[in-house]
Amino acid sequence: MISADDGTFAHLPVPVIRVQGTPEQCGFEYGVAARSLIAANLDLYLRRFRVEAGLDLAAVRAAGEAFRRTTEQFHPRVAQMLDGVAEGAGVGVGEIYALNARTELIYGSTTAAGPAAAVPVDGRDGGCTVAGVLGTHTASGNLLLGQNWDWHPDQREAMVLLATRDERGLTVLALAEAGMLAKTGLNSAGVGVCVNMLGCDRDGLPTDGTPPGVPYHVLLRAALEADTLAGAFKAAMRGTRNSSINLLLGQAGEAGGELIDLELVPGDAGWLHPADGLLTHANHLESGVRVHDTMKDYGGSSMFRSARARRLLAPAAQARKVTEEDLADLFGDHASFPHAICRHVDERDALADRSETVYSVLLDLDDLRLGIASGPPCGHEYGWLSLTR
Template identity: 65%
Template sequence: MALPLPLISVTGTPAECGAAYGAATAALVGANVDLYLQRFRDQAGLDATAVRISGAAFRRSAHELLPRVAAMLDGVAEGAGANAEELYAINGRTELIYGSRRDGGCTSAGVLGTHTATGTLLLGQNWDWHPAQREAMVVLATRDERGLAVITLAEAGMLAKAGLNSAGLGVCLNMLGTDRDGPREGVVPYHVLLRAVLETDHLGAATRVACRTPRGASLNLLLGQAAAGGGEILDLEVVPGDVGWLHPVDGYVTHANHLETPLPVRDRAKDFGGSSFFRGARARRLLADAVAARKVTEDDFIALFRDHGGFPMSICRHVDERDEPVERAETVYSVLLDLDRRRFGIAAGPPCQHEYAFTSLE
């Protein structure tokens, strides 16, 4: 079965990979920049000049702190014929529209190989965002000059979202919101940080990148790496200036869009409410029997991601027509990762209406 998105495969140095990716997706990158320029105006009151100023600041920080990722992103701008400052701004879209989303999306889950039917470590998530974003997405596969391969879902012009690499390391993510969030000088956009995580070849290095990189947005990183004995999973709640962590309990972890560790910050989910307060717990219950039997399968993950408890703001999220148009969200894509087999699965969302297609790193 064919993937529901264009698969963009590129090789070379970071700059070469970026340029080839940008050239192959120039129209999509342009459309995505236009989408976010409108969103920045509508949700954050930022005009084009303000967006470019912020993008330039993000670019300086990325070049200083994560130069390989910055070289790739500069290459995307060159290849796509896009304005580099605008491209860095859309990679910092979470920082620039911080606080304007009242109910963040995404439900993620990870199960150790000791508790799956195949003995392979599984990660996955539903990615919930504005439905207009569906048309500006790709699956990006890169192989760099070191031989490290990465495959990831990506918004056109961005470098990463949920994905895995040839070292058997994978990441899923959930947007968080705290009172420390916001653009500031010296921080790296979280989508740039995500790419840097996927550029590492072991879990310890991934945590170093996540913890040491200055950031202006709060997010949850569900990290895993395949290894003998079932692999390892670590969940990091990364906020500006601090980090909390969760380990698998009874072989698995689930997460939604509120903090579950006692970090000394104000969780903005408390200000807005929403489905996050039950989605993570519901995901744990839905997987509990299969986990206890140590027989979790990809089909169990798929059933989880198609769940409608709390509809329409369910794990499988659907648009609520009562929401303001700018606030509407649904599951745009659903991702399933088998880290041992380096297998990447994806379904268009909402996943209750679509089948999953799979590809693997060579």
């Protein structure tokens, strides 16, 4: 269900935080505005770091400081913003960087039981489905992206929509876990990003004393700091990595804009191009990059979600009439319920392993609009926010 964009925030399921200035100023203002949410999010993840990765507070802070040095080396503007977040929120810098490296710390640390990287993506059945449609195949002529973000349901109350306008004039609007800088989002240059977690046999933090790679969520923000699709691609590729990640990248422009899907694994990358105007992805590797895909060890809905998403969108794409409603219907699909594109909690899962679609996001890269529905999206409307408001 799609609601109108009336220019207000009342219809949005998450708070909107708007900041502007240099990266440091944006980060500081964000930290001040979201202080209570950041504290709540840190509590959630410090508990997960302890239980799932065996990391106490001292270890978390030390890991965060190491990730800070890597971020500063490869993405200094993102580092400046995160330093500002820590100051504004009144928390330690190491804790903020650990929060932004939560994927690496939860899935890449070594515990007494062995490497946490062996834990499968989002429990034992994957999570997150993304889709993009070139403007040549939409009813409006606009390039559309969207995704369901599947994660633990406890995360729902610690989220923000973060809108930043920097000293260069670039505006970024992104869904983010409080204290982080981006997840799914778009910017005023018409660049958009959607994301899936992946897993491979190369994932895991270094144990030989070498510095860690660029955190998963830092890559997302770095891509959204770029004013071209090529720039976003380069930013995502910069530096080493410890976790596998899939980015669906797009930019509005002539001839329907452009889309590319980028599968990043430690030490390698693969990519996919649109077929018949469409790109979709779930949580397994599709580009043929030469690693062992750990989703093969567990199976699950990822193996059909991407193909099903393409098939559900294909009739409208062939008619060149895909609409936002088509994407909303896709993200509400219940095939293989509860392990569906529209993911619902499976009560049979252990509490720590539970996952559902926490939020669903739609992006119109030509009109610079973001739509968001609380999850599971089958029962909620999408509210819209324009980048220019």
